[in-house]
Amino acid sequence: MGAPNDESADEYIARLIPPQVRALTAYAVADAHGLIKLDAMENPYPWPAGLKDEWLERLRGIDVNRYPDPKASQLKERLRVALEVPASAEMLLGNGSDELIQLLILAIGGPGSVVFAPDPSFAMYALVARATGRRFESVPLDEGDFSIRLDATLEAIRTHQPALTFLAYPNNPTGNLFDTGHVEAILDATSGLVVVDEAYAPFAGASFFSQLEERPNLLVLRTVSKLGLAGLRLGVLAGAPAWTRELDKLRLPYNLNALTQASADLALSHYPLFEEQTRQIVRDRDELYARLAVMDGIRVWPSQANFLLVRTHRGTGSAMAAALRERGVLVKNLHGASSLLRDCLRVTIGRPEENAAFLHALKEIIDAEASE
Numbered sequence: 109m110g111a112p113n114d115e116s117a118d119e120y121i122a123r124l125i126p127p128q129v130r131a132l133t134a135y136a137v138a139d140a141h142g143l144i145k146l147d148a149m150e151n152p153y154p155w156p157a158g159l160k161d162e163w164l165e166r167l168r169g170i171d172v173n174r175y176p177d178p179k180a181s182q183l184k185e186r187l188r189v190a191l192e193v194p195a196s197a198e199m200l201l202g203n204g205s206d207e208l209i210q211l212l213i214l215a216i217g218g219p220g221s222v223v224f225a226p227d228p229s230f231a232m233y234a235l236v237a238r239a240t241g242r243r244f245e246s247v248p249l250d251e252g253d254f255s256i257r258l259d260a261t262l263e264a265i266r267t268h269q270p271a272l273t274f275l276a277y278p279n280n281p282t283g284n285l286f287d288t289g290h291v292e293a294i295l296d297a298t299s300g301l302v303v304v305d306e307a308y309a310p311f312a313g314a315s316f317f318s319q320l321e322e323r324p325n326l327l328v329l330r331t332v333s334k335l336g337l338a339g340l341r342l343g344v345l346a347g348a349p350a351w352t353r354e355l356d357k358l359r360l361p362y363n364l365n366a367l368t369q370a371s372a373d374l375a376l377s378h379y380p381l382f383e384e385q386t387r388q389i390v391r392d393r394d395e396l397y398a399r400l401a402v403m404d405g406i407r408v409w410p411s412q413a414n415f416l417l418v419r420t421h422r423g424t425g426s427a428m429a430a431a432l433r434e435r436g437v438l439v440k441n442l443h444g445a446s447s448l449l450r451d452c453l454r455v456t457i458g459r460p461e462e463n464a465a466f467l468h469a470l471k472e473i474i475d476a477e478a479s480e
């Protein structure tokens with residue numbers, strides 16, 4: 109028997125969890141209870157009653173005492189048709205595309221290698237890279253329109269030699285599509301892998317799917333979360349079979365549970381319903397954009413996604429987020445997330461009445477500010 113152990117959990121942690129992990133902050137999810145939830149790019153529309161009945165009937169047939177189909181073959185075929193995945197590409201499915209981002213970072217380059225993404229972009233790239241002992245490098249986007257600053261980016265790629273580059277297309281949290289030529293120039297310049305993360309493809313009508321076959325260092329990442337199935341946790345990585353075969357070795361067996369497989373298969377067999385909801389969200393986005401664009405004290409950027417990036421008066425961003433919350437509207441406060449996001453809020457497009465409530469609250473707060 110060893111000596112009685114007098115080390116506290118904190119002492120164990122200090123010895124055993126590497127400093128770069130202890131330095132991280134867990135991805136924060138705000139409590140949305142009782143609030144109009146415009147913080148997480150969810151589709152605001154619940155399923156029609158008929159679809160819910162069909163869904164529950166489908167779930168009745170699942171034996172949860174058995175492991176799910178490890179290859180998710182039926183779901184993959186459904187995804188191929190619904191998302192129009194090119195015939196030459198193979199798919200790797202993940203428990204959300206977050207899981208695939210983690211898998212990619214673990215698989216590519218090894219400890220000490222460089223993960224690159226523009227700044228600002230999706231927080232998970234840097235978080236996972238740092239947690240796994242990679243170096244995360246970035247170059248600020250243009251502060252006016254959030255386009256890629258190509259010369260600086262190519263220079264950084266030459267200097268840092270990233271093994272893995274993530275380009276969110278459209279970008280989160282800025283909402284813009286990068287210039288196709290800029291993305292192609294990065295693909296040409298890097299000796300590493302480029303993952304084009306098309307989480308918002310349903311709202312953008314643009315994709316790098318068509319370039320997969322001719323570009324050996326390109327993979328495309330998709331998710332059904334923003335389309336309307338965030339609760340299922342299902343992401344798709346598409347690319348050359350040689351890549352997916354290699355990456356599949358790091359995928360945990362049965363990572364897609366039986367309920368997700370069956371539910372997503374059913375939902376995607378009703379794809380036109382989600383396309384209709386998507387069109388509605390795009391119309392509402394453009395209307396909200398137009399209203400914000402003429403408001404005093406607000407700057408808003410054009411968006412190809414299901415959210416808008418908004419900037420308030422200097423020094424008022426965090427107070428605005430808090431004041432909106434007091435009025436029952438939850439948005440994402442991005443102030444502090446990047447030097448380019450000073451006083452910025454990200455607002456997900458909700459149902460028309462939710463967007464109206466946001467706009468109303470915003471006006472009230474700005475009017476109150478003005479009369480002080």
Ligand SMILES: *Cc1c(COP(=O)(O)O)cnc(C)c1O
Nearest residue numbers: 204205206230276280307331333
């Ligand atoms: C939301 C988002 C994801 C994560 O999607 P999940 O499939 O829900 O994990 C990935 N990339 C970008 C750019 C996103 O905005």
